[in-house]
Amino acid sequence: MAKAKARVKVPKKVKKGEVFEVKTLISHKMESGQRKDKKTGKKIPRLIINKFACSYNGKDVFTSDWYPAISANPYTAFYVKADASGSLDMTWTDDSGAVFKKSAKIKVS
Amino acid sequence: MVRKIEMQPVNRRDMMKIVGAGAITGVIAGLLPNLAQADAASAEAAVKKAAGGKTLADGKITLDLPQIAENGNTVPIGFEVESPMSDSDYVKTVHIFADKNPEPDVAVFHFTPSSGRAKASTRMRMAKTQNVIAVAEMSNGTVYMAKSEVKVTIGGCGG
Numbered sequence: 001m002a003k004a005k006a007r008v009k010v011p012k013k014v015k016k017g018e019v020f021e022v023k024t025l026i027s028h029k030m031e032s033g034q035r036k037d038k039k040t041g042k043k044i045p046r047l048i049i050n051k052f053a054c055s056y057n058g059k060d061v062f063t064s065d066w067y068p069a070i071s072a073n074p075y076t077a078f079y080v081k082a083d084a085s086g087s088l089d090m091t092w093t094d095d096s097g098a099v100f101k102k103s104a105k106i107k108v109s
Numbered sequence: 110m111v112r113k114i115e116m117q118p119v120n121r122r123d124m125m126k127i128v129g130a131g132a133i134t135g136v137i138a139g140l141l142p143n144l145a146q147a148d149a150a151s152a153e154a155a156v157k158k159a160a161g162g163k164t165l166a167d168g169k170i171t172l173d174l175p176q177i178a179e180n181g182n183t184v185p186i187g188f189e190v191e192s193p194m195s196d197s198d199y200v201k202t203v204h205i206f207a208d209k210n211p212e213p214d215v216a217v218f219h220f221t222p223s224s225g226r227a228k229a230s231t232r233m234r235m236a237k238t239q240n241v242i243a244v245a246e247m248s249n250g251t252v253y254m255a256k257s258e259v260k261v262t263i264g265g266c267g268g
Contacts, residue, residue, distance in 0.1 A: 019225030032234070034211050061223040067214040069207055071183040071232040071265075078218075081194075081225030 004028055006102035008090055013107045014082040022054065022062075023077045026092050026100060032068035049074060049100075051093040056106070057086040082108050152208035152242070156254070159204040159244045163252045170203075170243050170255035178235060181265030186215075187230030190245045190253070194220070200227035202246045209239035234265040 009023040026049070033046025046068060053063040062078050080088065085108045092100040156165075173187035190200045199222045205215040220227050227245070238260045245253045 056223060059223070061221050062229075063219045064229075065217040065219075067212055067216060069210050069212065069215040069234045071234055074231065076229065076231045077187075078229040079224055079226040081223050083223065 004092070004098075004100045006090065006092065006100055008088070008102050008104045010088060010104045010106060013109055016082055016084075016108050018082045019079050020082060021077055022080055022088065022104070023075070024052075024054075024090055024102075025073065025075045026102075027073050028092070028094065028100075030068070030070060030072045030074060034068065047095050049092045049094045051091075052076060053091045054078070054080070055089045055091075056080055057084060082106065084108055149208050152206055152213035155206055155213045156204075156242055156244055159202075159206075159246075160252045160254075161246075163250065165244065165252055165254040167254065169253040170245050172241065172243055172255050172257045173230070174241055174257045174259050176258075177260045177262065179262045181235040181237070181261045181263055183232045183265070184235050184259060184261070185230065186233050186241060188228070188243050188255075190227035192227050192247065194222055194225055194227060196222045197248070199224075199248045200245055201248050203227065203229070204244040204246075205233075206242040206244070207233070207235060207239055208242060210234070210236050215241075235259060235261045236264045237261050 004027050006026040007024065011020050014020045028049050030049065031044055031047040033043065035044045036042065037044055048066060048068055048070065050066050052066065054061055061080050064076065066074065086106055088104045088106055090102045169191045171189045175184065178184040188203060190203060192198065192200045194200065200220045203218045206213045207215050215233050216231060218229050240256050240258050243255045
């Protein structure tokens with residue numbers, strides 16, 4: 001899972017103080033650890049993204065802990081209050097320790 | 110997303126394995142007749158733990174869930190907690206539980222005053238028809254709870 005496609009959608013422009021929606025999507029199979037291999041009958045080990053974080057100009061504004069009940073290719077939408085122009089940095093961390101990152105530019109007028 | 114069922118010729122050896130695995134599963138299921146109840150109990154325990162021993166008040170939380178989910182693999186779920194989201198009064202954490210999944214925990218969301226709104230959405234797996242429970246902890250320590258049932262047509266925990 002070295003290559004995970006991540007997408008982040010934010011409004012093109014926001015006003016200072018405006019609360020805007022951030023939509024994120026990442027490709028990850030989110031192996032729950034509950035499924036069994038049909039051939040061997042053994043459980044497939046769990047491999048999920050267990051941590052999601054969004055920081056706005058270096059400060060964490062929204063974080064989330066995920067469990068195996070989160071669907072494959074996890075989608076999350078949440079809100080952020082516009083403060084200053086800069087970048088919104090998303091970080092996804094999975095059970096293997098792999099970290100996926102994606103940033104979005106925020107223009108505050 | 111419809112899962113494709115591959116039909117392959119099964120030889121005798123494989124067949125024995127399948128039958129054997131089935132027998133073992135049957136034995137385990139027989140040993141744990143209260144499995145479903147145990148799940149509900151563990152969900153209750155998880156909710157209590159999230160509440161941190163405080164009384165759960167009703168209200169403030171709006172859950173956005175379908176009444177019927179055709180595919181348990183991806184059930185859209187959203188929530189919003191009423192709050193001014195100011196520096197002194199905001200929603201700290203929202204826990205989401207599903208009371209009849211193999212593991213009751215679904216997700217925990219941590220908000221800050223910079224979130225602006227205590228609203229988020231995602232997609233979750235549901236093994237069967239069950240309640241989704243949200244527990245929200247405010248910055249002043251009060252805890253709220255909301256519950257909503259979702260009917261699941263095809264469970265999403267994959268065999």
